[in-house]
Amino acid sequence: MTTENKSLMTPVNIITGIILAIGLVITVLRFTKGLGTVTNLDQNNPWGVWIGFDLLCGVALAAGGYTTSSACYLFGMKKYHSAVRPAILTAFLGYALVVFALHFDVGRPYRLVYPIFLQPGTTSLLYEVGLCVFLYVTVLAIEFSPAALEWLGMKKLRNTVHKLTLALTIFGVVLSTLHQSSLGALYIAVPSKLHPLWYSPYLAVLFFVSSIPAGLSMVIFEGTLAHKPWHHMMDKTHLDEHEGVILGFARGASIALAAYFCVKLVAVAYDNNWHYLATGWGAWWLVEVLGFVALPSLLYAIGSREKNIKLIKWTAALTVVGIILNRFNVSMVAFNWQLPADQRYFPSLMEIMLSIFVVTVGVTVYRFIVSRMPIFFEHPEYKDAH
């Protein structure tokens, strides 16, 4: 009894427990007292950090699922196979947490079925995003299920689900293309509220193109974080392929970031917004585009050329920060930019704590799964079944 209790009382577990307890208190407050008690949201700023971070960043950073599985199964790059399961797991948890976090913002979770089955608003972009996320979470759950079924020893069902891999990958890419772009397209409706440097008719393209390096970088970043604590869970194939995955993904991310940089410039040229670059907002835009798009693209190129794994890993972290910065800029910083400072939105402490709670729930479930299921290793009974 004492041994088991001691192993559970680690610093990480204690911090996790404290965050989860605080999150549960805020959850009770949110659903009993309403949004006004826990958030700084108002009529000018109806979407805050729960949408900007939990939803926009969550979806963008979960793009590793469709990028990795399409590289492996659609483009035949089997050398990235060992990265597919960790990427699918991260994507599945990412999207599941998006739905989980959305409940806090929307409220009344028991009405979740309404927009899909009872009152579909087929002319609304939000409906399209909701439908895509609903379908994609289902696709990711099925894509992830072979790992859980192998762990549970349900061989027959696992083999049946495994046969669906290619169809699910194609469906996943189609759905990702749709909703990654639609999240950007939501902001096309607010040309007078979003600063011209971030507003563009190309917002849908910008969100979709930026999701590709975001997903690739997240696979590298998450792989780096997981390498130390779960090194003992990784089999020889995973460890041997790890460097190749990093170098290949760095090359892809470099090109994708360069493409994203080009679309960003075209977006400014299209509306002739060059004069804004000489303002304070322009300086902030340049920080985002030069520091977190152009620089990572260059560093990835140098890293993959020189085979500098350490540089690539740091660049992946820089890119992830850059994507978060972009989504924050679009949804909060450059949103309502013309309002006086006292009417601008800044998240409350409870909003920030709840976002940390959501991330902690994801990390806890991730830890539970990778410590038990065949994510970083191939199950001995299915070694040749891929």
Added chain:
Amino acid sequence: MDYYVYHDFMMHTKSITYILMGLFVVGFWGIWAFITSRDEELHKFPEHDKE
């Protein structure tokens, strides 16, 4: 710069966009050449791989 009609505005922004697209094509060629340059070196000197 003043634009008297929408056509002027479109001519101006589209012209700049076309110039940018030309620069991007050259830029992408440069990035690709930079990233793959070591691959070509290895291809040219296969004995380099053996070291």
